[in-house]
Amino acid sequence: MLRAIVSQAAAEMPRSVGSGIKSNGIDPGMTFRFLDNTRMEKEKYKSIKESDDWEDILMFIIALEKIESWIFSRIVESVWWQTLTPHMQPMVAKSSGRTTGSSTKKTYGRRHNLGDHEQGNFSTELWKKAFKDACERLCPIRAGGHDCGCLSVLARLVMEQLVDRLDMAMFNAILRESAEEMPTDPVSDPITDSKVLPIPAGKSSFGAGAQLKNAIGNWSRWLTDLFGIEDDVPVYNNIIVDDQRPKSFKAFRLLHALSDLMMLPFGMLADVSIRKEVCPTFDPTLIKRVFSNFVPDEFCPDPIPQNIIESLDSEVGPP
Structure with missing residues (x-):
């Protein structure tokens, strides 16, 4: 001002x-x-x-x-580490009545638990609460439903930065080899409890992709209600002048692309042009990693055809 x-x-x-x-x-x-x-x-x-x-x-x-x-950068860091990151820790799941330890290993090892609705509901509500906590931290008056003299666009811009971080953190956690694998990067991969994810880590399936898309839709509507964040609205007030930043903001870009990829029919998956259209940000190496953990479910009971695996291998090339 x-x-x-x-x-x-x-x-x-x-x-x-x-x-x-x-x-x-x-x-x-x-x-x-x-x-x-x-x-x-x-x-x-x-x-x-x-x-x-x-x-x-x-x-x-x-x-x-x-x-x-x-x-602005200090606000982003403060809300990220003090408000959102605590929701990624094991004590959150314990306080919500979810168990950890050996029972978790058995749960995630079973095929029928892919697309686990209990985990999906828990994760959706957990992050709704996290977004509300962030709103209260940024402006307690607006969070209480009252008008405030502060500039609401600043809270929206902060949350856009935080949603991008959360999108990357969840994406990296979902692509781990198993639910028990520990994170290696505290910045881009800070989630230490896989139960806070909308779908189980380490496995992919059509049902998991559908559940992931449903969770993203719920979060996006919640963010719109709290901060006025809407998908694909042009960003006129960039915080950082960066040619690599998208012209418009889309909440959970990586998770959107991952859910689309999981639900892509095998016939389309074999077509390189279709794959590039559905998920242009994913290279063949990453796509192969997603489908290397693919498990058939009731929505897609067939395994991935061998010719598709070979096609991805040829695109990736020798190690």
Whole structure:
């Protein structure tokens, strides 16, 4: 808000004082724009950043942008590690009456438990609560159903970052070799209790894909109600200027693609062009990893044809 006020005041100054802002690419009427130290921004503001004239209005605005970016990153880290990550720990499952230990191993080893509805319901409700906890942490007043003077778009942008992290964490956990496999990366793979996943880890099936898609749909509707997050809405207020970031936000992109892949008929799976259309972000190595743990179920009782496995092997190439 301070930067918006400064920008507006600068725009109202005589041209000799305020013209430098427009000529250097800063829009005085902007409300939000978070910058990162990317190469593009370094080149764009190289001459400005080398200046030591702190009385320059443009320098002050850029300094405010840096502070905003730092504060925003700290908010994301705080909510992630203190609000969402605790829901990934074993004590969450224990407190909810779910058992751990040897009984877990037996449960996940049985074919008929793929697409386990008990686990799916538990996971769906668990993460609904986690999203609500995040909402209360970001703005207790809005979480209580009241109007607030804070900028709601900031909470939405924070949650978009957190949903992307959660999407990757669940994706990595589902692709583990078994439910008992421990995570190796605390950042991209922080889930230590596989029971918080919407489907069992280490196995794939048509039924598991359908259950995963159902859970994603429930979470997406909940996020829309809490934060106004909607799928495929253009992102006009990027926190980080990054050419790799999608033009629009879609909640749980990786899990969406994984569920589509699990439910893809074998005839279509053999077609490379169809596979690229359904899940363009997955390479043959990752697709082979998904289907190496495929288990037939009541929705798809047949095993994967050998010719499809051979086709994937030929695309992957020798190790």
